[in-house]
Amino acid sequence: MMRTATAEEVGLIIDWAADEGWNPGLDDARAFHAADPVGFFVAEEDGEIVAAISVVNHSDSFAFLGLYLCRPDWRGKGVAFALWKHALAHAGERTVGLDGVAEQQANYARSGFALTGATSRFEGAARPAPALRGATPEDLPALTALDETANGITRPRFLGAWLADCDTRRTLVLDGPEGPAGFATARLCREGCKIGPVVAPDGETALALADAAAAALGAEAFILDVPSAQGGFREALKARGFVATFETARMYRGTPPEAADTLYAVATLELG
Incomplete structure (x- = not known):
């Protein structure tokens, strides 16, 4: 049944x-x-x-x-x-x-399903990060809009739950002149700490967001699932000592979404 x-x-x-x-x-x-x-x-x-x-x-x-x-x-x-x-x-x-x-x-x-790219898992040590503020419920519309641009899809129900702080999860926000310009969510896992999504205007900022999100949970190391489109970011992670440990195939049945270049780590391999 x-x-x-x-x-x-x-x-x-x-x-x-x-x-x-x-x-x-x-x-x-x-x-x-x-x-x-x-x-x-x-x-x-x-x-x-x-x-x-x-x-x-x-x-x-x-x-x-x-x-x-x-x-x-x-x-x-x-x-x-x-x-x-x-x-x-x-x-x-x-x-x-x-x-x-x-x-x-x-x-x-x-x-x-047709192959469109890959997602590679990187693991490495956190570094001291700039102080960034935690997300608030009032940020949700702006963060949802950033996520939609980055992924090419809208997923308000998922984000409403995913971005809500709890004992094992924190979301940090980077503010720009016109409001939130990026964000990253850290969550404690069965082993270690995963950061995702990471949405940022550039790779340097993405790493700063990831470091800050890890620090918010007291994690000394973290895991990122990085899209293949972010080749430069992958190289920056390797230069910092991160190791690629796992890779998945990103596939779609139907027309793939039109994503921007602001997604540096996916939220989760299970829900995208």
Whole structure:
């Protein structure tokens, strides 16, 4: 049986992701579920969940696929692919994006996904950062607009939850002459601290934002998932001693969004 996951089950799915080494955030379940409460799906056999997936509808025109997981003893039996097709129907005619492991590209291509780039994970030490202020609820419209320009999509429900401070998450804002000009969100994960999204006018500012966001959570090191379009930023990270540890394929089914050059790190590989 295939059905929509409950909010509690979204937490279980994220635990599965942790078991697979994906290193989710400590408070991801709440923000993920808020993005699209009916965008998480499970397959059940004999009353037990054996596979899961998310297809989160961020807007009327864009969705993102992630958390595609299957219990090892149920792999190769067609259950996961049936759930894949069931979940994709939730997106309707929307463009759907995903960040998938490279060895699965051919499988995704058979479902209409085309490769557009890659996302590389960089890990390294934080440095002292300039003092930047924390985001406030009043900043949300401006930060949503910056995120929309950077990603080429609108996702207000996700950002409303993702940018809300809690014990394990902080968002720092860079102010410009006309209001917020950039921001970065840090979140504590099962291992270490991830920073994303990072939206900034240039690479130097992006690094300063990341350092400041890490410092807000007391992290001495951090992880960034950097789009392949930011080649210069990747080189700057390597020059600073960051190491690339993992890469995913960014693929879309449908017309890819028109992103700007201000996105230096994605929010999460699961929801974009």
